[in-house]
Amino acid sequence: MKQETLKQILSAQAAKQPIVLASNLQTNEQLTLVPGETGQPDWMMTEVDAAIRSDKSRTTDAPDGTPWFFNVFNPPLRLIIVGAVHIAQPLARMGLEAGYDVSVIDPREAFASAERFPNVTLINEWPDEALQHLELDARTAVVTLTHDPKLDDPALHVALQSAAFYIGALGSKKTQAARQQRLTDAGFADAEIARICGPVGLNIGAKSPAEIAISILAEITQTLRQEHS
Amino acid sequence: MAGSSMTETTTRLDNKNRADDNVLAQAAAWADAGHKVALATVIETWGSAPRPVGSQLAIREDATFVGSVSGGCIEGDVVTRALDAIQSEAPEVLEYGVADAMAWEVGLACGGKIKIYLEPLTVA
Numbered sequence: 001m002k003q004e005t006l007k008q009i010l011s012a013q014a015a016k017q018p019i020v021l022a023s024n025l026q027t028n029e030q031l032t033l034v035p036g037e038t039g040q041p042d043w044m045m046t047e048v049d050a051a052i053r054s055d056k057s058r059t060t061d062a063p064d065g066t067p068w069f070f071n072v073f074n075p076p077l078r079l080i081i082v083g084a085v086h087i088a089q090p091l092a093r094m095g096l097e098a099g100y101d102v103s104v105i106d107p108r109e110a111f112a113s114a115e116r117f118p119n120v121t122l123i124n125e126w127p128d129e130a131l132q133h134l135e136l137d138a139r140t141a142v143v144t145l146t147h148d149p150k151l152d153d154p155a156l157h158v159a160l161q162s163a164a165f166y167i168g169a170l171g172s173k174k175t176q177a178a179r180q181q182r183l184t185d186a187g188f189a190d191a192e193i194a195r196i197c198g199p200v201g202l203n204i205g206a207k208s209p210a211e212i213a214i215s216i217l218a219e220i221t222q223t224l225r226q227e228h229s
Numbered sequence: 230m231a232g233s234s235m236t237e238t239t240t241r242l243d244n245k246n247r248a249d250d251n252v253l254a255q256a257a258a259w260a261d262a263g264h265k266v267a268l269a270t271v272i273e274t275w276g277s278a279p280r281p282v283g284s285q286l287a288i289r290e291d292a293t294f295v296g297s298v299s300g301g302c303i304e305g306d307v308v309t310r311a312l313d314a315i316q317s318e319a320p321e322v323l324e325y326g327v328a329d330a331m332a333w334e335v336g337l338a339c340g341g342k343i344k345i346y347l348e349p350l351t352v353a
Binding site: 001002003006007009010013023025028056057058059069071072 | 253254256257260268270272273281282283320322344346348349350351352
């Protein structure tokens with residue numbers, strides 16, 4: 001690989017843009033390709049689009065039989081945490097470790113402070129406004145942790161109208177039932193409300209904030225790897 | 230000789246993997262600092278291969294490396310071959326599996342097969 005090619009991939013990663021490195025395994029020719037690229041053969045751009053969409057790198061034979069390897073570099077998965085509460089701290093740290101680009105939303109600046117949340121994007125806005133700006137897509141997980149319907153519910157409204165692959169909401173079964181009723185009253189169908197994982201996280205008997213964060217991240221991982229893909 | 234270098238590189242894998250997940254960024258940083266670097270990428274897997282297609286390992290001319298292309302089974306051999314590739318500046322495709330003659334030395338105990346694209350980083 002040419003150093004220049006490596007720099008192109010790193011620039012795309014820094015700009016959070018998808019990029020594909022196509023390598024001819026016989027001649028060792030290499031191309032960096034982005035969606036919508038012109039001047040390349042159709043079969044190649046079809047592979048590029050498919051690799052980006054599925055987030056899976058693959059080896060494919062060109063029409064002339066030459067093997068090419070398409071290595072996809074997608075922007076990181078995103079984890080958006082609503083509520084800068086205690087559980088959010090280990091969840092943000094673990095999310096970073098698992099490769100997520102982590103954002104924490106809380107209008108209360110004393111909660112969402114850089115001291116409590118190093119290395120994550122902090123957004124001191126109302127959750128629904130913040131989420132609308134974040135353009136939730138199929139590579140995004142949203143978790144609400146505030147316990148406060150004033151903050152959690154508007155966030156869930158936005159999340160339910162998005163393609164987010166995971167939506168989780170903290171709260172007991174009782175809290176969950178009350179929330180479902182409010183969402184029904186707000187006009188959401190049962191199938192939509194069923195997208196919300198709650199009580200949030202896998203049932204592993206978690207007690208401490210870190211353990212609860214593990215159960216949430218485990219459930220996000222399970223959804224991503226077993227159901228989503 | 231193979232035994233001692235294997236131990237050494239395994240230790241490095243443990244330490245380095247935690248320190249830096251971004252293999253390509255590390256490769257670029259090494260190249261900028263004047264090091265010679267090779268990249269190994271998993272291009273195909275069969276069976277229960279431990280790391281998915283696209284996983285990468287960056288290797289420096291002094292055998293320091295970051296990333297992974299398996300659960301640690303073949304990294305030692307990939308690093309050795311990478312040092313040759315850095316010298317020859319020639320990319321090559323490597324194949325590993327249980328059917329390999331050296332299965333119990335550098336093969337995959339998990340029963341999977343892995344194909345690796347090994348390429349030196351070049352200035353041109």
